[in-house]
Amino acid sequence: MIDEKSYIEVRGLTKHFGKVLAVADVDFAVAKGELFGFLGPNGAGKTTIINILTGLAHPDSGTIRIGGIDCTGNSKAAQHLIGVVPDESNLYPELTGFDNLCFCAALYGMKKAERQARARELLNVFGLSGASDRKFGGYSKGMKRKLTIAAGIIHKPVILFLDEPTTGIDVASARHLRQLISDLNKGGTTIFLTTHYIEEAERLCDRIAFIVSGHIVQVDTVEHLVQPIQARHILQIVCANMPQDIQKYLSASFPDLEFTTPGHGLIRVEAEKPVHVGLLVRFIEERGGEVSEARRIRPSLEDIFVRITGIEANHMHKEKEKTGGGR
Amino acid sequence: MKLWIAFWNILLKDMRTYYLKPPNVSWGIIFPLAWTGMFFIRSDSGIESILTLLPGMVALSILFGTTSMLAVTVTFEKKNRSFERLLLAPIPFELLMLAKTSGAILFGVANGFVPVIMAAFLVDLSGIGWGSFVLTVFLIAVVSTFLGLFIAVAVSEVFEAQTFSNFFRFPMIFLCGLFFPIEKLPLFLKPLSYALPLTYGVDVLHGTVHGGHTMPFPLDFVILAAFCVGLFAMCLRNIRRRWIA
Structure with a gap:
């Protein structure tokens, strides 16, 4: 059901690339001020949906409303309301950090004094003031991501699209970026985020949609998503020399x-x-396994994701690493 | 939203980043100089032949300057995805592409005047009809730029842009009447000459410099302008089809 106050409303969105169905009759809505996450593996259709919503691709069918504006046939109609941070940092390598931000601000019609002041403000917020005169091409990956996010919000958009914001950067930078994203959302920006990191979605998002092969398989708050398995008991056993067919036995x-x-x-x-932990450990050890650890774990979003989609989180991380991502 | 701010800054960024970089400025000067020298020495007909060589040199300088630069810069920005930033800006698509091509047009016009400045030291240019000459230089720059854009949209790698642009440029040197009159071409090649935009620009240049034109100026201008509009429309359609698919 679509909320009356939805900032993003999508109905029946479908997209093919040749014979491949990339997005399959997708419906969802994002409320004003919400931090909404798309969680799914590579090739699930996350980036394609962002590209369609922001005007970089055309849908085969479906309707799109952004900020109350019907963008279905006119992707330019709501571009002044949105900011986009793509999955790869795509600023100009030959321009400095400061010049990149000023140029991006100019694309939204901001006057010189206004864009320079905003660029300085954001360089300061993102901890890049010291590198403002350095060329973007010479920035580290983490710095590039930060500046790309700064460029996405230079014109103070009411809706921000973040495509895999922390992919490929170190842990400290990822943590800092998550804090910045959270602060932006608290400041009133509606955020649409895609990620393949389950813990990131769990930590940041108000609501999450699980997307697999172009289909949304579940949408809800983290609390509601994990509710069905909250009462379950989960045990994780770490075992060396895992006996063959142990799962079957x-x-x-x-x-x-x-x-x-x-x-x-x-x-x-x-x-x-x-x-009964002892019973299980004994059973495994009697069959040649060496149990080094057995601990109870709290049911998490990862459990429900695996349960619903059948995709292991490790598999998503490995996939991303293959394509140059990973942290 | 103030669209002119976006337009001006795209143009300014491209000028600073690409066109006013020392290697490109020197390319803009050395290239016409080399061609002029080559044709002047080869023609072996004295200083007075400069006036007959000048229209071809001007057209050649514009053609190579604009197509090289635009095809490469747009392909480069498309490849590193910074072009997406422009597509995401709330600027009408047509205006965005005009802003993106304006730098190359100005670069082409500047290139076109390099042989003129060099010729001014050697021969009397007071007989040139400057109004028509300047307008033609501008139109040739526009049409060549859009040809460069057409090439940029058709390829995905920077090296492909160079190779593909030569596929258009070198035949045009021989087919558009730059240095060899179209009347002297074999009959089967003539229709091809009249299908190329540069033919009409070069005809006006010959007419304004030494009176050697074959068609009325208004007809040349109308056809040249039609090529500009047609090529631009085709480029926009191709970009929408290929890059915003």
């Missing part, structure tokens, strides 16, 4: 428990009732 011997082996010597156990 465990399932046969403990029919009330659900076992998965996501790799890296891990065995995950889920159950409706508390799990």
